[in-house]
Amino acid sequence: KHKLLEVKNLKKYFHLEKGKTLKAVDDVSFDIYKGETFGLVGESGCGKSTTGRTIISLYNRTDGEVRYDGKNVHTLTEKEKLSFYRNVQMIFQDPYASLNPRSTVREIIAEPMEAHGLYTDKKERLERIYQLLEDVGLNRDHANRYPHEFSGGQRQRIGIARALALNPDFIIADEPISALDVSVQAQVVNLMKKLQKEKGLTYLFIAHDLSMVKHISDRIGVMYLGHLVELTESNELYKKPLHPYTQALLSAIPIPDPDVEDTRERMILKGEIPSPMNPPSGCVFRTRCPFAMEACATKKPQWQEVEEKHFVACHLYDKSIMGDQNHHEIAV
Ligand code: SF4
Ligand code: MG
Numbered sequence: 001k002h003k004l005l006e007v008k009n010l011k012k013y014f015h016l017e018k019g020k021t022l023k024a025v026d027d028v029s030f031d032i033y034k035g036e037t038f039g040l041v042g043e044s045g046c047g048k049s050t051t052g053r054t055i056i057s058l059y060n061r062t063d064g065e066v067r068y069d070g071k072n073v074h075t076l077t078e079k080e081k082l083s084f085y086r087n088v089q090m091i092f093q094d095p096y097a098s099l100n101p102r103s104t105v106r107e108i109i110a111e112p113m114e115a116h117g118l119y120t121d122k123k124e125r126l127e128r129i130y131q132l133l134e135d136v137g138l139n140r141d142h143a144n145r146y147p148h149e150f151s152g153g154q155r156q157r158i159g160i161a162r163a164l165a166l167n168p169d170f171i172i173a174d175e176p177i178s179a180l181d182v183s184v185q186a187q188v189v190n191l192m193k194k195l196q197k198e199k200g201l202t203y204l205f206i207a208h209d210l211s212m213v214k215h216i217s218d219r220i221g222v223m224y225l226g227h228l229v230e231l232t233e234s235n236e237l238y239k240k241p242l243h244p245y246t247q248a249l250l251s252a253i254p255i256p257d258p259d260v261e262d263t264r265e266r267m268i269l270k271g272e273i274p275s276p277m278n279p280p281s282g283c284v285f286r287t288r289c290p291f292a293m294e295a296c297a298t299k300k301p302q303w304q305e306v307e308e309k310h311f312v313a314c315h316l317y318d319k320s321i322m323g324d325q326n327h328h329e330i331a332v
Contacts, residue, residue: 039217
C-alpha cells in the first residue's frame with residue numbers, strides 16, 4: 001500500500017498573550033494510504049480541524065513533519081508547491097460561509113481553475129464546469145444561480161464540485177456533513193463515496209462523532225485534547241473500542257434500528273473537556289476517565305500497537321503498569 005500522506009509527530013501550538021500556549025495539536029502521527037478514507041474524530045476543540053489545516057499548510061506547524069507522496073511539504077520548491085495545492089483540496093463544514101454569495105456557481109467552480117491557469121479555453125472550461133456539476137448530482141441549469149438559491153445539501157455539492165475542479169488526488173473534508181440535516185448527511189456521504197470510486201480519491205474525513213464516519217472510513221483515528229488516543233480499522237473500532245474515550249463516544253450513538261432494544265450501558269463522562277491551555281498531567285483524558293488510576297496522573301501513556309493494526313494510548317493496555325491483568329475485555 002502506498003502512503004500518500006505521512007504525518008509525523010505533528011505539533012501545532014498557538015502562542016497567545018501573557019505567555020500562554022494553546023497546544024492544539026500535540027505530537028500526532030498517522031499515515032493515510034492512497035485510495036482510503038481516514039476518519040479523524042473528536043469533540044470540538046480536540047484539534048482535528050487544526051490537524052487538517054496544518055497538513056495543508058493553512059497553519060505553519062510548530063514541530064514535526066508532513067510528507068505528501070514522499071515529499072516533505074515544508075520544503076517544497078515553488079513548482080512542487082503548485083502541484084501540492086492542485087492535488088490537495090479542502091471541503092469545509094459550512095458550505096454557505098465558504099461560497100462567495102455574490103458569485104454564480106459557475107464563477108465559484110471556475111475560481112480555482114483561474115488561480116492555477118488551467119482550462120483557459122472558455123468553451124473547455126464551461127464544459128468542465130458542466131461535467132463537475134453533473135458529477136456531484138447537479139446540472140448545467142444550476143451554473144448561473146447564486147449560493148442562496150440552494151439548500152444546504154446542494155451547497156455542499158457545489159463546494160465538492162469546486163474542490164474537484166483541479167482534479168485533486170487527496171481531499172481534506174472538515175466536518176462536511178455536520179451542518180446538514182441528518183437525512184441529507186447520508187446523501188453527501190454516498191456522493192463522496194461514489195466520487196472516490198470514480199476518481200480514485202483519498203480522503204481525510206473529519207467528524208465530531210462516530211455516527212456517520214463508519215459508513216465512509218476505512219480506518220479511524222480518535223483525538224482528544226490535541227492527542228491521538230486510538231487508531232484502527234473502522235470495523236475493529238466499532239467492534240472493540242479500547243480507549244475509554246472511544247468507548248464513551250460509541251456509547252453515545254443511538255442504535256439505528258428502532259426495533260432493536262438498546263440495552264447497552266451509557267458511559268457518561270464526568271466534567272467538561274479541560275482547556276487545551278492547561279491540559280492535565282499524565283494522560284490528558286484522566287479528569288474524565290472512569291478508569292483513571294494513580295499512574296494516569298504522573299505518566300503519559302505510550303502510543304502502542306496493542307493488537308494488529310490497533311493502536312491506543314492508555315495505561316490499561318500497558319503491561320509495565322497493569323502487570324498481566326487483561327483489561328482488553330472491558331466492554332461498552
Ligand atoms: Fe483513563 Fe488512565 Fe487510560 Fe488515560 S491512561 S484513558 S486516565 S485509564
Ligand atoms: Mg472544527
